[in-house]
Amino acid sequence: MRVMDKTIGKNQLNIRLLFVHLSFWGFILGLPVLYMILGPRIDTVNYENRNLAEKPVFSVSDIDSYPSDYEDYYNDNFPFRSKLITLNSRISYQVFGEGIGSAIVGRDGWLFYNADLIGDGRTLEQFKGARLFTEEELQSAAASLEATAEWCAEHDCEFVLMIAPNKERMYAEFMPESYQSSRVSSYCGTDQLVDYLRDNTDIRVVWAYEDLAEYKEMHPERPLYYRLDTHWNQLGGYIGSRALLRELGIDVPSADEKVTHEQELEIGDLTMIMNLGASDLFSDTDYSFEGYPAAGMQINSYDPAGIIMYSMPDADPRNVMIYRDSFCLNMNLFLGEHFARISMIAKDCWDPALLEADHPDVLVYELTERFVENLVDEHIQP
Numbered sequence: 001m002r003v004m005d006k007t008i009g010k011n012q013l014n015i016r017l018l019f020v021h022l023s024f025w026g027f028i029l030g031l032p033v034l035y036m037i038l039g040p041r042i043d044t045v046n047y048e049n050r051n052l053a054e055k056p057v058f059s060v061s062d063i064d065s066y067p068s069d070y071e072d073y074y075n076d077n078f079p080f081r082s083k084l085i086t087l088n089s090r091i092s093y094q095v096f097g098e099g100i101g102s103a104i105v106g107r108d109g110w111l112f113y114n115a116d117l118i119g120d121g122r123t124l125e126q127f128k129g130a131r132l133f134t135e136e137e138l139q140s141a142a143a144s145l146e147a148t149a150e151w152c153a154e155h156d157c158e159f160v161l162m163i164a165p166n167k168e169r170m171y172a173e174f175m176p177e178s179y180q181s182s183r184v185s186s187y188c189g190t191d192q193l194v195d196y197l198r199d200n201t202d203i204r205v206v207w208a209y210e211d212l213a214e215y216k217e218m219h220p221e222r223p224l225y226y227r228l229d230t231h232w233n234q235l236g237g238y239i240g241s242r243a244l245l246r247e248l249g250i251d252v253p254s255a256d257e258k259v260t261h262e263q264e265l266e267i268g269d270l271t272m273i274m275n276l277g278a279s280d281l282f283s284d285t286d287y288s289f290e291g292y293p294a295a296g297m298q299i300n301s302y303d304p305a306g307i308i309m310y311s312m313p314d315a316d317p318r319n320v321m322i323y324r325d326s327f328c329l330n331m332n333l334f335l336g337e338h339f340a341r342i343s344m345i346a347k348d349c350w351d352p353a354l355l356e357a358d359h360p361d362v363l364v365y366e367l368t369e370r371f372v373e374n375l376v377d378e379h380i381q382p
Helices: 002-041 066-077 081-095 124-128 135-154 177-181 189-200 209-218 234-247 269-273 326-330 332-336 353-358 369-376
Strands: 103-105 111-113 158-164 204-207 259-265 284-289 298-302 307-311 316-324 339-346 362-368
Touching: 111 269, 124 177, 135 158, 135 189, 135 362, 135 369, 158 189, 158 234, 158 369, 189 204, 189 369, 204 234, 209 234, 234 284, 234 326, 234 332, 307 332, 316 326, 316 353, 326 332, 326 362, 332 339, 339 353, 362 369
Parallel strands: 158 204, 158 362, 316 339, 316 362
Antiparallel strands: 103 111, 259 284, 298 307, 307 339
């Protein structure tokens, strides 16, 4: 009797295990069918801040790479992938308060960028004041910039260096406590370089932090940077533009006279890095400005990743060229209305030959603070 009971019990266990296996594989194999039914109703927007692999086209000449290329395509496009990644990211963020990848979760809904982690410039070392330039590096950066300024002078062209501050500098109070406790000094290599250039060269330097900090002190309720993004918002971009225009001899109204109203956002490049997607769980602030784009301003080219070019009849007759990064995107309309011709060229599209071909009257080298170390050995003139 006991032997029979054991046999029955064993058979029941085997049946249960078989049912579990069949259910599991039925679910896995049924996903494509389910996806075919629900696919049109599923959000398929790429929130990962990178380009997903495309389906490779089979050819005999690419037969060696085709299997790995197709595997990359499948890994980036299998059914419900985006939803599953977003679910995992939200659990990490909302339940455990953890950042993902190069994103740092700060206080009160602020996210920050750990550029040091992936070699995309330096943010944390600058925030902590952990690294200063050597005397040799300062001299090298000054010599490189002076060479550009001299080339410009020989070609009847003004030269201006503009630096946009890191978000971590502007809103250090929202960085996690662990990062604040490890901070050595608020004085970092950027301050050191700006001081050195002003004390030892004739390079015209626009350090946008100075204008931004002044405005922030007067209007602490108005954020100048996105909470969910690495960049300054439209208000920060206007203040930065105003500082640059002032250096070029053009006075424009204060931001208080131009801003019209706030608008809410639900996504930024940092939520994309964290694969969090757009959601009403997240909130950010941007601003609208009246009168932009300016009446009469002609858009000759607009490629956010490449060249942005405007012309404006009856404006300042100077031809302006800006060697830029992404911070310039929230400046372009504010600058475009003031010059007869302005070209804002992304660094990946830069060619020094453009200077000789276009004969600018003004050359602006605009960069974000996390890239200031590039100034040590980067040359942008022919």
